[in-house]
Amino acid sequence: xxxxxxxxxxxxxxxxxxxxxxxxxxxxxxxxxxxxxxxxxxxxxxxxxxxxxxxxxxxxxxxxxxxxxxxxxxxxxxxxxxxxxxxxxxxxxxxxxxxxxxxxxxxxxxxxxxxxxxxxxxxxxxxxxxxxxxxxxxxxxxxxxxxxxxxxxxxxxxxxxxxxxxxxxxxxxxxxxxxxxxxxxxxxxxxxxxxxxxxxxxxxxxxxxxxxxxxxxxxxxxxxxxxxxxxxxxxxxxxxx
Amino acid sequence: xxxxxxxxxxxxxxxxxxxxxxxxxxxxxxxxxxxxxxxxxxxxxxxxxxxxxxxxxxxxxxxxxxxxxxxxxxxxxxxxxxxxxxxxxxxxxxxxxxxxxxxxxxxxxxxxxxxxxxxxxxxxxxxxxxxxxxxxxxxxxxxxxxxxxxxxxxxxxxxxxxxxxxxxxxxxxxxxxxxxxxxxxxxxxxxxxxxxxxxxxxxxxxxxxxxxxxxxxxxxxxxxxxxxxxxxxxxxxxxxxxxxxxxxxxxxxxxxxxxxxxxxxxxxxxxxxxxxxxxxxxxxxxxxxxxxxxxxxxxxxxxxxxxxxxxxxxxxxxxxxxxxxxxxxxxxxxxxxxxxxxxxxxxxxxxxxxxxxxxxxxxxxxxxxxxxxxxxxxxxxxxxxxxxxxxxxxxxxxxxxxxxxxxxxxxxxxxxxxxxxxxxxxxxxxxxxxxxxxxxxxxxxxxxxxxx
Numbered sequence: 001x002x003x004x005x006x007x008x009x010x011x012x013x014x015x016x017x018x019x020x021x022x023x024x025x026x027x028x029x030x031x032x033x034x035x036x037x038x039x040x041x042x043x044x045x046x047x048x049x050x051x052x053x054x055x056x057x058x059x060x061x062x063x064x065x066x067x068x069x070x071x072x073x074x075x076x077x078x079x080x081x082x083x084x085x086x087x088x089x090x091x092x093x094x095x096x097x098x099x100x101x102x103x104x105x106x107x108x109x110x111x112x113x114x115x116x117x118x119x120x121x122x123x124x125x126x127x128x129x130x131x132x133x134x135x136x137x138x139x140x141x142x143x144x145x146x147x148x149x150x151x152x153x154x155x156x157x158x159x160x161x162x163x164x165x166x167x168x169x170x171x172x173x174x175x176x177x178x179x180x181x182x183x184x185x186x187x188x189x190x191x192x193x194x195x196x197x198x199x200x201x202x203x204x205x206x207x208x209x210x211x212x213x214x215x216x217x218x219x220x221x222x223x224x225x226x227x228x229x230x231x232x233x234x235x236x237x238x239x240x241x
Numbered sequence: 242x243x244x245x246x247x248x249x250x251x252x253x254x255x256x257x258x259x260x261x262x263x264x265x266x267x268x269x270x271x272x273x274x275x276x277x278x279x280x281x282x283x284x285x286x287x288x289x290x291x292x293x294x295x296x297x298x299x300x301x302x303x304x305x306x307x308x309x310x311x312x313x314x315x316x317x318x319x320x321x322x323x324x325x326x327x328x329x330x331x332x333x334x335x336x337x338x339x340x341x342x343x344x345x346x347x348x349x350x351x352x353x354x355x356x357x358x359x360x361x362x363x364x365x366x367x368x369x370x371x372x373x374x375x376x377x378x379x380x381x382x383x384x385x386x387x388x389x390x391x392x393x394x395x396x397x398x399x400x401x402x403x404x405x406x407x408x409x410x411x412x413x414x415x416x417x418x419x420x421x422x423x424x425x426x427x428x429x430x431x432x433x434x435x436x437x438x439x440x441x442x443x444x445x446x447x448x449x450x451x452x453x454x455x456x457x458x459x460x461x462x463x464x465x466x467x468x469x470x471x472x473x474x475x476x477x478x479x480x481x482x483x484x485x486x487x488x489x490x491x492x493x494x495x496x497x498x499x500x501x502x503x504x505x506x507x508x509x510x511x512x513x514x515x516x517x518x519x520x521x522x523x524x525x526x527x528x529x530x531x532x533x534x535x536x537x538x539x540x541x542x543x544x545x546x547x548x549x550x551x552x553x554x555x556x557x558x559x560x561x562x563x564x565x566x567x568x569x570x571x572x573x574x575x576x577x578x579x580x581x582x583x584x585x586x587x588x589x590x591x592x593x594x595x596x597x598x599x600x601x602x603x604x605x606x607x608x609x610x611x612x613x614x615x616x617x618x619x620x621x622x623x624x625x626x627x628x629x630x631x632x633x634x635x636x637x638x639x640x641x642x643x644x645x646x647x648x649x650x651x652x653x654x655x656x657x658x659x660x661x662x663x664x665x666x667x668x669x670x671x672x673x674x675x676x677x678x679x680x681x682x683x684x685x686x687x688x689x690x691x692x693x
Contacts, residue, residue: 028469052462057399057470073453073466077399091462092453096397114452115394117438133452134394136438153448155438172446174439231443232426233281 014065020047024054031058052090055083058100075102078119094121097138110147113140116157122211129166132159135176141211151178152188160207162216170224178224179204181216190230196223283515284423286348286604286614288416288507288551288574293524295507295552296561298671299664300680303650311649318645319655322569324546325407325476325499328468332476332499333385333407335569336365337641338656339559341633342504342550342573343389343409343480345371347424347433347445348511348604349577350621351378352629353613356580358382359626360633364641369409369571372422372447374436375401382626387478390467393422393447395437399470408467409478410460410498412489413449415508415551418482418522422447423512428607430616457492464497478502483528483551484521490535494545502571503532505551509574511614512605525551525562527674530661533566542566543657556643563644564659565675572640579636580629581611 015034017027027045043064048054052071055064058081066074069087079098088106097116104112107125114130116138123131123140129147132140135154145163152168154176164182171188177200178191187193196219205218261267272283304310311318325332341361346354348371355378361368367385374396380386388405390397402408413419424433424445434441454463464477479493480502490501505525510518529549536542549562550571562570583591588598590610596603604614612623648656651663665680666672672679673686 024469025473029472032472053466053469056466057402059399072459072462076466077402077470079399091459095453096394096399098398111453115397117398130452134448136394152452153446174443231440233444 014042014044016044016046018046019049019051019054024051027054028056031055031060031062031064034060048087050090055081058083061100069106078102088125089123093123094119094138097121107144112142113138116140120207120210126163132157132176135159139207141207141213143211143213145182148185149188151176151191154178158203158207160204160211160221162213170226172230173224173226175226177203179221180224181221184222184224187224190227191224192227194223194225196221284425284512284605285515285518285602286509286511286513287518287602288509289519290602291519293506294526294668294671294674295524296526296558298526298667299561299675299677300667301557301560301564301647301651301663302665304652308652310652311654313646313649316649317654318649320641320645322546322657324478324548324569327476327499327541327545328473328497329407329476329499330474331406333367333387335367335385337637338563338567338569339553339637339640340366340387340548340569340571341368341576342508342571343369343371343387343411343414344573344577345373345422345424345511346376346379346436347371347373347428347616349613350615350624351376351432352621352624352626353577353580354379355382355626356624356629356633357576358386359630360576360579360637361385363630363634364637366637367406370405372424373433374398375404376436380404382630389480391422391447392449392451393437394452395439395445395447402467403471405471405475407476407478407500408471409480409502410464410467411480412460412493413482413484413504414480414510415482415504415506415522415525416510417513417517418484419449420513420517420521421449423605425512425605425607428605428616433616457496460493461496468497476500478548480504482506482508482521483523483525486523486528486531487535490532490547491539494536494539494541498545500546500548500568501532501536502548502550503528503567504571505549507552508550509577510604524674525549526671529562529565529567530674530676536566543568556640556645557647559640559644560647560656560659561664563656564663565661568657575636576633577613579633580613581624581632582609582613584611587611 045066048068048070050071054070056076059079062081064083066085071090073092075083075094077096078100082101084103089108091109092111094102095114097119099118101120104123108123108127110128111130112127113121115134117136121140124143126144127146131146131150133152135157137156139158141160148166151170153172155174158177161180165180165184167186168188170191173191201218320337322338362384368383369387385406387407389409391411426442426444476499478500479498481489483505506522546568548569549567553570585598587610607615609615612620664677
């Protein structure tokens with residue numbers, strides 16, 4: 001599988017937008033109904049200026065490059081497209097992503113990859129609280145650290161954290177797999193450390209490779225998952241809630 | 242859960258020496274005994290069962306010398322409604338102002354969801370998905386389908402979003418404002434599990450907060466994102482459980498909602514703690530005037546449409562809700578009853594599982610003899626979606642005819658022309674909540690007259 005740090009798009013092939021001149025509405029409408037010649041082609045977005053909902057609801061294999069910081073929900077509900085943010089992201093980057101790849105070169109605010117169901121989210125900086133909340137099948141790789149309540153109620157998919165994790169990691173976790181290389185401030189309800197077997201090392205290795213991170217070894221991570229004690233409500237577990 | 246009053250032998254041996262406590266009546270005593278035995282709160286479906294001030298406490302003032310009535314059966318009384326005129330390029334156009342509330346595939350069988358779609362479509366109104374996503378069956382059989390965006394995001398995907406005719410951002414529901422959802426493990430079939438990205442058979446707890454926004458400022462940005470994804474084509478509703486309605490409505494309008502869905506405490510649920518159902522939220526009667534006041538102050542009444550629910554049963558309820566200022570109503574529990582829920586034909590089976598026809602509320606259990614609130618294939622097969630849809634359509638037509646009858650009597654050529662001035666209250670409580678005068682007086686408790 002190709003890594004996200006692969007070859008850059010030929011600049012002359014780019015379909016260019018400037019959000020200092022154009023609206024987010026014009027941008028998204030173009031990407032939703034753009035001529036087929038651009039599907040699979042390159043798109044560059046200049047001067048995002050922290051705007052919200054940039055490049056949301058994409059449904060084609062665009063290669064999008066965003067030259068700066070974005071606000072909330074960048075690449076929300078992404079399908080097929082590869083979106084690279086050369087800056088920081090606000091809340092909910094790649095929320096409910098279905099497929100494709102979203103790369104944040106800076107840091108991401110809260111709820112990065114919330115309820116994402118497929119694809120890969122890579123954050124080269126840090127991610128704030130609730131990274132991977134309600135994760136439903138996507139994979140998330142964070143080069144830095146994640147804030148508290150990350151992977152809250154995460155159901156499926158993997159969260160790989162090369163740095164540290166904040167408090168209450170994996171609270172009320174379902175079947176998602178969590179890998180943390182650094183320290184964990186605290187585990188949430190029903191989240192426990194589990195044995196890092198060879199298939200887990202292989203999974204982390206593959207995700208790091210796809211994320212283009214080659215200076216971290218997959219064997220350096222610890223694995224956390226659900227104890228599955230709270231899967232069916234029982235009064236004896238009351239203290240855990 | 243409670244045994245039906247008058248059934249069995251509980252009343253059979255009554256004599257004047259038996260003095261039942263009003264505070265510790267038999268139902269209370271049974272619940273204390275159950276709690277002591279099981280160590281667990283009671284979880285059930287249905288809505289609040291306690292008596293609260295309701296539309297029954299209001300009456301219409303028919304036309305007389307001071308007002309002209311319209312001729313029943315002859316003069317037109319229109320019923321259509323358009324929802325989402327504020328921002329959407331394609332607002333929802335309905336023939337009647339009675340919609341079907343959000344109920345999930347998972348809580349309900351696939352056949353029940355299909356029947357709801359068939360019935361609603363037959364009379365030109367909308368139905369709504371629920372927690373767990375959109376099924377192809379309900380999309381196929383619903384001419385107008387509202388797609389809910391819930392905190393759990395189970396099954397949420399942009400293709401269904403684009404297939405929807407409207408989006409409903411669910412903040413809360415009347416049965417449990419401030420609470421999340423619950424689907425107990427025995428109702429998680431393979432298909433339900435797959436749609437929700439969860440293992441089969443585990444209790445599915447839906448969050449009470451959305452994963453990627455908190456507060457009204459975030460909600461505004463969330464709505465902007467949904468509009469961008471759907472190219473500003475379809476309306477976006479915001480659903481709230483009735484509690485601090487005046488403020489919630491104002492904030493939802495400020496956040497950019499096209500429509501407000503307001504669900505009173507009598508609104509149904511598939512599975513919630515009894516203590517939550519009965520003790521949180523306010524009656525829809527008390528909530529509608531707050532919502533209308535909020536909309537009017539913002540100059541948004543009739544511009545942001547108000548859809549109300551929670552205990553709508555008759556055309557009189559529909560007409561009274563509209564007279565108080567709603568643009569449409571929504572039904573859930575009543576729609577299930579129309580499909581066949583609590584039907585007398587199943588009485589023996591209801592009794593075999595500890596209930597009786599007319600009392601059944603264990604929607605969480607998945608054992609519904611009527612085949613509606615179940616994922617058991619054999620039980621679910623009992624409901625013929627075509628027959629069920631026909632019954633629902635009949636019921637919706639009856640509600641509409643009843644509402645038209647009352648509106649004509651008040652001299653109104655459209656249901657939306659009904660107004661608070663057409664109403665009086667039977668009780669002081671209802672007068673205060675609905676903000677209409679106590680019958681035979683000009684007294685609206687709590688209303689301070691100008692200059693007073």
